[in-house]
Amino acid sequence: MGQFIVRRTFYAIATLFILSLTIFLVVRLTGDPVTLLAEPGAQEEDLAVVRNDWGLDRPLPVQYAAFVKNILTGELGHSFNYEMPVSTLYFQRLPNSLELALAATLISFLIGIPTGIISAVRVNSVWDHVGKTIALLGLSIPGFWLGLVMILIFSVWLGWLPTSGQGGWRNLIMPAVALGWYFAASLLRLTRSSMLEVLRSEYIKLARLKGLPAFAVIAVHAFKNALIPVLTLAGINLVIMLNAAVIIEVIFAWPGIGRLLYEGIFQRDFPLVQGIVMEAGVMIVVINLLVDVLYAYIDPRIRLTR
Amino acid sequence: MSITLRSAYPVISRLRVGRDLPVLPLAILVPFVLIATFANVIAPYDPTEPIPGAKLFEPPFWSTGGSTHALLGTDYQARDVLSRIIFGARVSLIVGVMGTIVAGSIGTLLGMLSGYLGGWVDQLIMRITDAWLALPAIVFAIFLATMVGPNMWNIIIILGCVYWTRYARVIRGEVLSLREREFVKLAEIAGASSTRVILRHILPNVMNSTMVLASLTIGVVIIAEASLSFLGVGVPPPQPAWGSMLADGRSMLMVGDWWLTIFPGLGILLVVLATQLFGDWLRIRLDPQQRNL
Numbered sequence: 387m388g389q390f391i392v393r394r395t396f397y398a399i400a401t402l403f404i405l406s407l408t409i410f411l412v413v414r415l416t417g418d419p420v421t422l423l424a425e426p427g428a429q430e431e432d433l434a435v436v437r438n439d440w441g442l443d444r445p446l447p448v449q450y451a452a453f454v455k456n457i458l459t460g461e462l463g464h465s466f467n468y469e470m471p472v473s474t475l476y477f478q479r480l481p482n483s484l485e486l487a488l489a490a491t492l493i494s495f496l497i498g499i500p501t502g503i504i505s506a507v508r509v510n511s512v513w514d515h516v517g518k519t520i521a522l523l524g525l526s527i528p529g530f531w532l533g534l535v536m537i538l539i540f541s542v543w544l545g546w547l548p549t550s551g552q553g554g555w556r557n558l559i560m561p562a563v564a565l566g567w568y569f570a571a572s573l574l575r576l577t578r579s580s581m582l583e584v585l586r587s588e589y590i591k592l593a594r595l596k597g598l599p600a601f602a603v604i605a606v607h608a609f610k611n612a613l614i615p616v617l618t619l620a621g622i623n624l625v626i627m628l629n630a631a632v633i634i635e636v637i638f639a640w641p642g643i644g645r646l647l648y649e650g651i652f653q654r655d656f657p658l659v660q661g662i663v664m665e666a667g668v669m670i671v672v673i674n675l676l677v678d679v680l681y682a683y684i685d686p687r688i689r690l691t692r
Numbered sequence: 693m694s695i696t697l698r699s700a701y702p703v704i705s706r707l708r709v710g711r712d713l714p715v716l717p718l719a720i721l722v723p724f725v726l727i728a729t730f731a732n733v734i735a736p737y738d739p740t741e742p743i744p745g746a747k748l749f750e751p752p753f754w755s756t757g758g759s760t761h762a763l764l765g766t767d768y769q770a771r772d773v774l775s776r777i778i779f780g781a782r783v784s785l786i787v788g789v790m791g792t793i794v795a796g797s798i799g800t801l802l803g804m805l806s807g808y809l810g811g812w813v814d815q816l817i818m819r820i821t822d823a824w825l826a827l828p829a830i831v832f833a834i835f836l837a838t839m840v841g842p843n844m845w846n847i848i849i850i851l852g853c854v855y856w857t858r859y860a861r862v863i864r865g866e867v868l869s870l871r872e873r874e875f876v877k878l879a880e881i882a883g884a885s886s887t888r889v890i891l892r893h894i895l896p897n898v899m900n901s902t903m904v905l906a907s908l909t910i911g912v913v914i915i916a917e918a919s920l921s922f923l924g925v926g927v928p929p930p931q932p933a934w935g936s937m938l939a940d941g942r943s944m945l946m947v948g949d950w951w952l953t954i955f956p957g958l959g960i961l962l963v964v965l966a967t968q969l970f971g972d973w974l975r976i977r978l979d980p981q982q983r984n985l
Contacts (some may be wrong), residue, residue, distance in 0.1 A: 397822065404823035412839055526965040528915045530922060531957035534942060542948050549946070630828035633919055637942070647831070651838045651925065663835045667826045674826070 462661035472661030483642035487627035493566030502577025524571020533564030550639035629666035720966035735775035742770035776932040794852025799859020807867025907971030911964035
């Protein structure tokens with residue numbers, strides 16, 4: 387187990403190293419970041435001042451060392467526009483993003499899990515086809531378009547829900563559905579296949595042979611075990627929703643991390659953009675590491691095979 | 693039940709249309725490909741210029757605010773929505789197909805190298821794959837598009853560079869078992885170089901997986917392009933793209949100009965739905981083990 391944790395941690399560090407190098411090089415090699423920072427049409431002297439301010443005139447390895455130092459101290463660089471460390475801004479917005487992501491997770495559970503279970507229990511029935519259709523539409527309907535259509539129907543035409551901003555649960559419904567929609571489809575597919583696998587196993591046959599009622603077999607014996615991969619996926623999805631809800635947050639003017647990224651893009655605040663992207667990467671790598679270790683702890687087979 | 697039927701009437705089962713030809717996906721995709729290809733001929737107006745002398749037309753064309761001159765209405769710049777959707781189809785399909793080809797080529801090549809060569813090459817490629825997967829694809833794409841600057845060909849390369857990871861993972865796994873097979877061992881004994889083994893013996897055997905993954909990637913890439921264009925870091929205006937049409941429509945949503953939001957979105961929905969269905973069909977065709985799932 388100890389060896390497993392050490393190896394996994396080493397992989398995680400290697401991943402973060404490559405990620406930081408990629409982000410660093412993309413910013414520097416795809417064009418002059420100074421032109422992103424400075425006003426359009428700035429004079430060469432102004433550009434030189436900006437370049438000096440941001441240390442962009444130093445050799446690349448020195449700049450990279452400074453970049454890594456910024457990550458390690460947890461500051462992630464300084465926002466150009468807000469004149470604050472990026473991490474401060476990030477953690478200011480995190481609770482808002484968390485609120486939205488949790489609501490979206492709830493929506494994806496409500497749609498995905500019951501439909502997935504019914505599809506698996508009644509394979510090839512009408513219900514299974516309903517489930518397959520929902521799964522297909524979940525992947526085909528872009529969440530942000532769903533959001534726009536909901537605004538049109540429920541805000542503009544019916545006047546039931548506010549179009550944007552943060553407030554009570556009424557503000558939360560539409561963005562949560564728009565964001566959770568896609569994830570509901572993936573949860574549905576996984577719940578279905580996980581349930582199918584469990585239902586075929588020996589102990590389910592035994593439970594049925596014992597004469598347990600069908601509901602008890604499905605709800606108590608099968609569902610509990612089928613839930614493990616589903617919850618793992620939901621956990622990873624939650625972290626992705628926290629960081630990747632850019633368009634949904636823009637459409638609904640939700641003051642979360644995605645919107646911060648969007649603001650960063652339009653204010654040409656490249657330290658902010660770079661810092662948010664890195665922070666998202668760090669969070670996801672750490673969560674994945676924890677999930678891996680937790681799984682290995684629960685299931686010894688994983689320790690040996692990977 | 694189905695097995696006995698199939699063996700008893702092989703000819704009939706071979707002629708089943710849904711099995712040999714994916715009817716629904718093709719019924720959606722073929723018209724879109726045709727209008728995208730012949731957009732110049734089909735589109736009634738120039739998609740970037742206002743209709744001369746026109747005002748805001750509201751569909752349907754038989755209603756009071758509508759006009760037979762603009763079947764799907766016009767936008768706030770008096771441009772014909774139908775023409776813009778027709779030209780937008782071209783952008784979506786080109787980016788979807790080309791982005792998928794770029795992603796599939798990068799991923800398949802790296803996956804084969806990783807699986808066949810093993811050792812430090814494998815370690816390096818897999819760690820890069822992990823690092824790429826650590827970022828949500830859309831965040832990575834937005835980041836790259838912001839830094840590189842938007843135009844259609846940049847978007848294609850960016851999306852290719854974002855979505856190759858799944859191919860690399862899957863193909864590597866397949867190559868790990870393929871390289872233990874006898875025909876590969878025999879080719880090595882016969883003195884074939886690594887390049888030759890990879891290109892002549894491994895590549896043809898992983899192409900099925902690449903094709904299936906590709907059919908499932910196209911839809912994802914189309915939605916990603918629409919997302920980037922919506923945020924203003926995709927295909928730049930005035931070139932019509934479905935994503936930027938939705939962004940234009942958003943500002944008119946509050947006054948109830950529904951057609952600017954509904955029609956471009958339906959375009960995305962139909963094309964992505966068709967590619968997904970096509971992918972499901974292809975997967976079942978190419979992988980007999982999945983037929984009964």
